[in-house]
Amino acid sequence: MDNKNASYPDLSCLSLDGTWRIQHYRPGEMKAVDLAAPGLDDRYWITGLVPGDIHTSLMKRELIPHPYYGHQDQLSRWIEQEEWWYRTTFDYELSEEVTERHELTFEGLDTFATVYVNGHEVGQTANMHRTYIFDISRVVRNGWNSVAVRFYPLQPHHQEKELFDWSSYTKERPWLRKAAMNFGWDWGPRIITVGIWGSVTIRRTRIARLDQVYVYTRSVSSEEAVLEVQTSVRAVSRLRYTSYNEHTHAVADTTTAQALRAEVALLDHEGREVTRQHTLTAVDHNRTDTWNVQLHIPQPHLWWTHDLGEPYLYHLQVLLYSGEELVDRYEHEVGLRTIELQLEGEQGEPLFAFVLNGVRIYAKGANWIPVDNLIGSAGDARYVELIELAAQAHMNMLRVWAGGIYEKDIFYQQCDRQGILVWQDFAFANALFPDFNQDFMANVRAEVMDNVKRLRNHASLALWCGNNEIDWLYDMKTAAGDIRSPFYGEAIYHELIPDVLVDSDPYRPYWPSSPYGGNDVNDPDIGDRHNWQVWHGSVYPRQYGDKPILDYSIEGVSFHHYKQDLALFSSEFGMHAAANRYTLSRYIPEESFYWGSEEMDYRNKDTNHRKGILLMEGYTGIPQNIDQYLDYSMLTQAEGLKYGIEHYRRLKHRNSGSLIWQLNDSWPGTSWAIVDYELLPKAAYFYARTFYHPLLLSLDHEPGQDMNLWIINDTLQAFTTQLEMKVMTWQGEVVFRRSFAAEVPANGAIQVEQISEAEVLSSTDKTTESGQEQSITGWQAHEVFVVLSADHPDIPDNHYYLRSPKELHLPTADWQIQVDEQEQTVTLIGSAVLARMVKLEIAQGRLRFSDNYFDLLPGQRKVVHIRHAGEEPINWSSLQVSALNRPL
Ligand code: BMA
Secondary structure (H helix, E strand, C coil), rough: CCCCCCCCCCCCCCEECEEEEEEEEEECCCCCCHHCCHHHHHHHCCEEEECCCHHHHHCCCCCCCEEEEEECCHHHHHHHHHHHEEEEEECCCCCCCCCEEEEEEEEECEEEEEEECCEEEEEEECCCCCCCEEEEECCCEEEEEEEEEEEECCCHHCCCCCCCCCEEECHHHHHEECCHHHHHCCCCCCCCCCCCCCEEEEEEEEEEEEEEEEEEEEEEECCCEEEEEHHHEEECCCCECCCCCCCEECCCCCCCCCEEEEEEEEEECCCCCEEEEEEEEECEECCCEEEEEEEEECCCCCCCCCCCCCEEEEEEEEEEEEECCCEEEEEEEEEECCCEEECCCCCCCCCEEEEECCCCCCCEEEEECCCCCCHHCCCCHHHHHHHHHHEEEEEEECEEECCCCCCHHHHHHHHHHHEEEEEEEEECCCCCCCCHHHHHHHHHHHHHHHHHHHHCCCCCCCEECCEEEEEEEEHHHCCCCCCCCCCCCCHHHHHHHHHHHHHCCCCCCEEEEEEEEECCCCCCCCCCECCCCCCECCCCCCCCCCCCCCCCCHHHHHHHHHHHHHEEEEECCCCCCCCCCCHHHCCHHHHHHHCCHHHHHCCCCCCCCCCHHHHHHCCCCCCCCCHHHHHHHHHHHHHHHHHHHHHHHHHCCCCEEEEEEECCCCCCCEECCCCCCCCCEEEHHHHHHCCCEEEEEEEEEECCCCCEEEEEECCCCCCEEEEEEEEEEEEEEEEEEEEEEEEEEECEEEEEEEEEHHHHHHCCCEEECCCCCCCCCCCCCCCCEEEEEECCCCCCCCEEEEEHHHHHCCCCEEEEEEEECCCCEEEEEEEECCCEEEEEEEECEEECCCCCCCCCCCCEEEEEEEEEEECCCCCCCHHHEEEEEEEE
């Protein structure tokens, strides 16, 4: 069928994105030549979008039920057994000029496919992570053309292959270059997607083209930045025989070199030219020439993460001329910045620290998994919103985790613009891989090259990392006797990738795995570390070769283990919490919406569901119903992450970063995510606004022990402030109040004071907010809470409880509430008792609350602004407000 959305964004590029025809057959049922034939009558096929995926296309036509609802993912398992065909047509104009080449480019084919143009087989594909380019100059016609893509089931591609001792969640995947999480992970279902998941274009090359443009910052200072631009140009030759226009012409090949001119220009934010350079050259036909130019930018605007400055982006333009004709162009946003990974400090101390423009930064952020199991159909808005949410929670780094994909361009573009650094894993997660097989390795090499070249011009890209947990788990599993084979895959992370990077991206740091470094590869003294003592009960310290031990007990999984962790950089750690009520209720049949139902259980794909119960048992107590489960799991996650992250931040500069496992969800499940599938943040997200704030007041305290008061300053300005610690009863009586002056160094952390718990609780300074003296002589730790505040306008207050929630007996809270639908606000006025973890719920996704899951102090007035990320009207009638000590 005609491609309705086909358009020429510029002369050289025709988009084939849009509506295609789709059909499926049993493998081998039909002859490929028939289905690929240009004249095939496909009017009975269904339609589907490109980029996209088969599941979504079928869902749209109601041919399969939504795979995220209930157990319905099981109803679409048949899709992975079938052979799927896509077809489209397009009109094309060939010029009389014969020095043209035409390339059909697929930015994402999932996964094993054969591509046909006008019935001719132009090539095959075997890697979801690659960009495939087919030269179709010999088969494209003037006028009407057809494209067909045949996708094969995965099974024939792995069923006769060697199985490996280790491949988490499924044995099928080591031979298949496809997102690992497709096969199911401990936070998501098995949904084997298939289809054209990236854009499709036809690129016309006239005379010559820009093969590659590589831009990197050589150096920066406030006076000057030096940018190096490496441009590869390829001149195309005439074909000796061409066969378009229905005629065959003999054409003399040309042997003379092609005279070309390249112009490299840098424009500022407003489009004003900052600098421009020309190069003249002669390129032999079918040869590639590479030119380097250096651009010197005086008084540069550097690119900073959003917390340290402005993520200023220039605009790079490379224009290629043949005579007066503009034959190709390349445009990209460019940030002027240097990035290094510092592994040793000035005193020779070990570090794992990112240094941006010469400044050692503290990385705050989270791990990123695919935004949807149906990756190809996920829209740009999901990316924009999730990255916005991350930035608003003061995150400055996201780790694109290895079990998903090399993300779509929109992801990196948004990170560039929103000032967030990217830690990019290569797509190798939790398995052994056949690094002894040359076809596999050639495929991997092409994948690595494609993605390095696609992503290396992004300012946000801070680190390449070889794999997820493979080096570490290889040792653990070998020690446990589960792996007996050599470390298959090692050659990828320790040879192939570094080899490619030396040539293609030599100035960006590379780290072979996460975690990596040290004796047990998860060593606190070298490299980065994953803390899975908490939640998974992994027992540490451990030495290389020791049998791994899991401790499934209240103590074993407790988040108190974070404080024993002196990691240089904590790149994974986290705990489960329920998704928000709306998100769960949307995908769980109503009759199963209760705590302990099999449907609820089905949302949780983790091994051993006892871990979450044990964690809550030790902290909040075991929930008895779904409301308690929502609250208790959210509170445990939020307070647990706060406990861990404040500890890591107090360790600044020994510790230089903490990345939560995980930011987002790919389906409406129960997981470690702090933002759920409907883009509704959990309690931990709102806590992050304080625990990741660049200016943090922190109390280091264990029951019965001293109270250590800290300030952490991630900004580059030193300041002096007056800090106040206030201890209050649930009714708001102040039982202790003390102020401290603090000189806070730039980019540093200081302990301001240490007071014993006993002193605080027996203090005679018992003044209510209204100034009245009290006669009480002592307090119990479970009767009070602590508020830290500072007289600095930007520093948020922080709250602490001296005992775990299950030991506190909070009286029932109350409040007054006013809803202003016009202004989109909810105003709460606290009454006589502290309301703990006040929760506003509205049955709608993508809502942005200015605050939620907060404590409302007695008498406190709090205005919460609510908006929908897509500016849709708010479903006010569904609003409900509750608190831990005032359940629904
Ligand atoms: C680490 C991650 C993921 C996993 C998470 C939670 O292993 O790298 O593979 O989902 O922990 O178990």
